[in-house]
Amino acid sequence: MASPELHADYLIDRRRMRRKLTFWRAAAFLVIIGAIVFAGLRLSGFPSATVRPHIARIAIEGLITGDKDTLKLIQDVADSHASAVILSIESPGGTTTGSERLYDELRRLAAKKPVVAVVGTMAASGAYVAAIGADHIFARGNSLVGSIGVLFQIPNVSRLLDTVGVKMEEVKSSPLKAAPNGLEPTSPEARAALAALVTDSFDWFKALVKERRSMSDQELATVADGRVFTGRQGLPLKLIDAIGGEREAIAWLESDKKVPAHLPVRDWRRQRSIERLGILGMAAGLAETFGYDAFAGWLQKAELMAQTRELDGLLAVWQGAAVN
Numbered sequence: 385m386a387s388p389e390l391h392a393d394y395l396i397d398r399r400r401m402r403r404k405l406t407f408w409r410a411a412a413f414l415v416i417i418g419a420i421v422f423a424g425l426r427l428s429g430f431p432s433a434t435v436r437p438h439i440a441r442i443a444i445e446g447l448i449t450g451d452k453d454t455l456k457l458i459q460d461v462a463d464s465h466a467s468a469v470i471l472s473i474e475s476p477g478g479t480t481t482g483s484e485r486l487y488d489e490l491r492r493l494a495a496k497k498p499v500v501a502v503v504g505t506m507a508a509s510g511a512y513v514a515a516i517g518a519d520h521i522f523a524r525g526n527s528l529v530g531s532i533g534v535l536f537q538i539p540n541v542s543r544l545l546d547t548v549g550v551k552m553e554e555v556k557s558s559p560l561k562a563a564p565n566g567l568e569p570t571s572p573e574a575r576a577a578l579a580a581l582v583t584d585s586f587d588w589f590k591a592l593v594k595e596r597r598s599m600s601d602q603e604l605a606t607v608a609d610g611r612v613f614t615g616r617q618g619l620p621l622k623l624i625d626a627i628g629g630e631r632e633a634i635a636w637l638e639s640d641k642k643v644p645a646h647l648p649v650r651d652w653r654r655q656r657s658i659e660r661l662g663i664l665g666m667a668a669g670l671a672e673t674f675g676y677d678a679f680a681g682w683l684q685k686a687e688l689m690a691q692t693r694e695l696d697g698l699l700a701v702w703q704g705a706a707v708n
Contacts, residue, residue, distance in 0.1 A: 436465060437465055437466075437467045437644075437647055438465070438466055438467065438647050438648050438649070438650045439466065439467060439468050439469070439470060439634065439637070439643065439647050439648070439649045439650070440461045440464065440466035440468070440469045440470070440649075440650060440652050441469075441470045441472055441649050441650065441651050441652065442457065442458065442461060442469060442470070442471055442472065442652055443472045443474070443651070443653070444471060444472065444473045444474070444475055444486070444511060444514050445473075445474045445475055446474075446475060447475070447476070447477075447478045448475055448477060448478025448479065448482050448483050448486055448510045448511060448514065449478055449479055449482040450478075450479070450481060450482030450483065450484070450485030450486050451482070453654040454486065454654055455485060455486070455489050456654075457652055457653070457654050458486075458489045458490065458492075458493050459489065459492075459493075460652070461493060461497075461652055462492065462493045462496050462497065466497060466650075467497065467498075467643050467644070467647055468497055468498040468499070468500070468637045468641060468643045468647075469493060469497055469498070469499045469500070470500055470502055470630060470633055470634075470649065471490070471499055471500065471501040471502065471514070471515070471517075471518050472502050472504065472630070473501055473502065473503050473504065473506075473507040473511055473514060473515055474504040474505055474506060474507075475506065475507060475508070475510070475511035475514070476506055476508050476509065476511060476531075477508050477509030477510030477511045477512070477513075477531065478509075478510040478511070479510065480510065480534055480585045480588075480589075482510065483509075483510030483511075483513040483514065484513070484588075486510075486513070486514050486517070487513050487514060487516070487517045487592070490514060490517030490518065491517050494517065494518065494519055498519055498637055498640075498641035498643060499517070499518040499519050500518055500519060500520045500521075500522065500633045500636060500637060501514070501515040501517075501518035501520070501521045501522065502522050502523075502628075502629055502630050502633050503515060503521065503522065503523035503524065503527045503529060503615070503624070504524070504527065505527060505528065506527065506528040506529075506612075507523070507527070507528075507529050508528055508529065508530060508531035508612050509531040509532070509533065512529055512530060512531065512532065512593075512623075513589065513592065515529070515624075516592065516593060516596040516597060517596075519641075520625050520626075520633075520636055520640075521623075521624040521625050521626075522624065522625065522626050522627070522628040522629060522632055522633050522636070523615035523618065523624045523627065523628075524615050524627065524628075524629060525614060525615045525616045525627055526614055526615065526616075527614065527615040528612040528613070528614065529612065529613055529614075529615065529618045529623050529624060530607055530611060530612045530613045530618060530623055531610060531611065531612045532589055532590065532593055532607060532608040532609075532610065533586060533589070533608070533609075533610035534582050534585040534586045534589060535582065536578050536581065536582055538570075540569065540570065589608075590604055590608050593607075593608065597622045597623065598622070599622055603621070603622060606621060607621050607622075607623060615627055630649070634649070
């Protein structure tokens with residue numbers, strides 16, 4: 385039979401082991417929570433700098449559709465503690481309606497905060513509509529800007545159907561209903577109706593450029609033939625305001641808009657599914673409680689993947705692959 389002294393030592397050792405086990409369980413739990421926080425912030429680029437002054441960077445990339453996530457992002461920036469906004473544009477354009485929605489939201493943003501556009505490789509067609517939504521436009525000397533125009537495209541496979549012996553029959557209320565449909569040659573009446581749509585949207589596009597870039601009718605006619613221009617060409621044509629990149633844009637914000645140059649530039653990105661699961665909400669709360677800079681050393685910038693979407697309707701997009 386064990387002595388009382390040995391029994392007491394055994395109990396003390398047991399208590400010590402329990403305390404150590406409790407400590408390591410708590411530590412493991414905190415590590416898991418921290419991993420979830422950092423994963424959430426990394427995946428979404430969460431704008432945790434909303435609790436302190438900064439310069440927000442919004443990326444307009446790929447095909448412009450005016451999707452609700454992008455519009456919501458711009459609204460969130462407008463309501464944040466951002467002192468100014470850099471609009472980083474890398475896009476050939478998109479749908480006319482999507483470009484209009486994006487432009488309108490950017491103008492609402494510019495009513496609250498200074499907005500400067502920085503063109504990378506390209507801000508053509510609908511993306512140029514987004515650029516003129518900013519207060520000032522910078523572009524590199526070899527950036528492509530402009531492509532002021534609208535198009536409507538539909539494939540015509542009627543000859544292919546004739547070759548394979550397929551004929552599409554239809555009954556419709558009027559000749560222009562669902563015309564053109566690509567399964568038969570486009571009638572002159574349908575072509576004229578489409579031309580009227582394109583002309584109307586083109587007039588809207590030109591009026592927007594004329595107003596925002598303070599152009600005369602003659603100056604507008606020079607740039608509104610659908611061409612793209614390099615930044616060097618576009619500067620004297622009033623398509624952009626200056627040659628430069630983000631560094632020059634920040635200097636302009638400091639000199640013309642009195643935005644402190646020492647403010648950090650923070651990326652704002654569209655929400656992803658992980659946020660809708662509520663994980664990022666917890667990350668946001670911790671980031672706001674302890675400060676974003678406490679997490680900065682753990683985070684790396686993730687490259688955004690361009691999302692391909694089917695475009696429908698009138699397009700304001702530059703198609704460089706079709707240029708020989």
